Amino acid sequence: MGGQRRPRYADDVLGGPDEAERLRLAAMAEVCDPTTTRVLDELGVAAGWRCLEVGAGAGSIAAWLADRVAAAGHVVATDIDTSHLADLAASRANLTVLRHDVTRDPAPDGGPFDLVHARFVLEHLPEREEVLDRLVAWLKPGGVLVLESIAEFPVDSSPHPPFRAAMRGIGEALARTIGTDSGWARGFPGPLRDRRLVDVGTAVHLPATGGANASARCWTLTLTRLRPRIRELDLASEDTLDEALAQLADPAFFDLAFATVIAWGRGPAGPR
Numbered sequence: 001m002g003g004q005r006r007p008r009y010a011d012d013v014l015g016g017p018d019e020a021e022r023l024r025l026a027a028m029a030e031v032c033d034p035t036t037t038r039v040l041d042e043l044g045v046a047a048g049w050r051c052l053e054v055g056a057g058a059g060s061i062a063a064w065l066a067d068r069v070a071a072a073g074h075v076v077a078t079d080i081d082t083s084h085l086a087d088l089a090a091s092r093a094n095l096t097v098l099r100h101d102v103t104r105d106p107a108p109d110g111g112p113f114d115l116v117h118a119r120f121v122l123e124h125l126p127e128r129e130e131v132l133d134r135l136v137a138w139l140k141p142g143g144v145l146v147l148e149s150i151a152e153f154p155v156d157s158s159p160h161p162p163f164r165a166a167m168r169g170i171g172e173a174l175a176r177t178i179g180t181d182s183g184w185a186r187g188f189p190g191p192l193r194d195r196r197l198v199d200v201g202t203a204v205h206l207p208a209t210g211g212a213n214a215s216a217r218c219w220t221l222t223l224t225r226l227r228p229r230i231r232e233l234d235l236a237s238e239d240t241l242d243e244a245l246a247q248l249a250d251p252a253f254f255d256l257a258f259a260t261v262i263a264w265g266r267g268p269a270g271p272r
């Protein structure tokens with residue numbers, strides 16, 4: 001008879017409405033938003049665009065997009081868990097928050113879209129290739145798709161054994177529980193080319209982690225959240241994890257955790 005259902009992101013692995021998750025999303029935004037908004041700016045996001053922000057988290061990018069597209073444009077911010085988006089919905093008339101599972105719910109109202117953006121979402125979904133097909137289908141002809149995904153490669157060369165073991169533990173615990181693939185983005189922009197997107201490009205964001213900076217805060221909160229799973233799977237000892245947390249809290253410590261790989265492309269323009 002059918003086996004146990006595999007846990008998903010929101011099955012108390014990551015996510016949830018509590019304060020620690022709010023702080024984790026805020027730290028993530030502090031580290032990553034400047035790069036994301038620079039890329040979106042360079043891709044020409046402008047007044048009047050209709051945008052879809054998938055897996056919006058606490059909505060910092062959805063808010064930036066709503067300000068950029070102005071009254072003539074519109075932003076739909078989706079997430080399977082909208083608990084951190086409540087205030088945002090009330091704050092901007094051109095922004096709609098939608099509880100939506102990107103793996104199976106119908107196309108969100110408000111499309112087709114000039115821009116579809118998803119940051120740190122598809123790598124956590126085992127059906128990421130089918131989800132990517134859906135995101136491409138929700139674009140206007142000539143619309144822009146931007147994907148951002150974690151990539152584990154800098155961790156392997158870390159000169160700090162406890163930090164290296166803890167970061168590998170995070171990657172492996174997520175892979176074995178919810179099916180996260182932190183190697184998928186290493187093949188970017190292949191998945192976009194495979195779908196015949198044009199004007200394809202990539203960039204990598206690799207923030208220094210340490211000195212108790214926002215990246216260190218984000219990884220501390222992630223490690224603390226996943227610690228029971230890392231231990232359950234015997235991926236690192238309690239002492240190693242304590243040492244890694246002490247390194248992340250040390251103002252003199254610096255290293256590289258996961259990279260963010262960003263890929264973009266335009267849907268074919270279609271018949272004139």
Ligand SMILES: C[S@@+](CC[C@H](N)C(=O)[O-])C[C@H]1O[C@@H](n2cnc3c(N)ncnc32)[C@H](O)[C@@H]1O
Pocket residue numbers: 009010015025028029054055056057058059078079080081100101102103118119120121124125
């Ligand atoms: C790591 S967080 C990233 C949040 C935000 N994109 C950011 O970069 O700040 C991943 C987000 O994806 C959402 N998510 C997970 N599975 C989802 C699904 N099947 N459909 C829509 N959103 C999902 C989570 O609830 C969470 O808000």
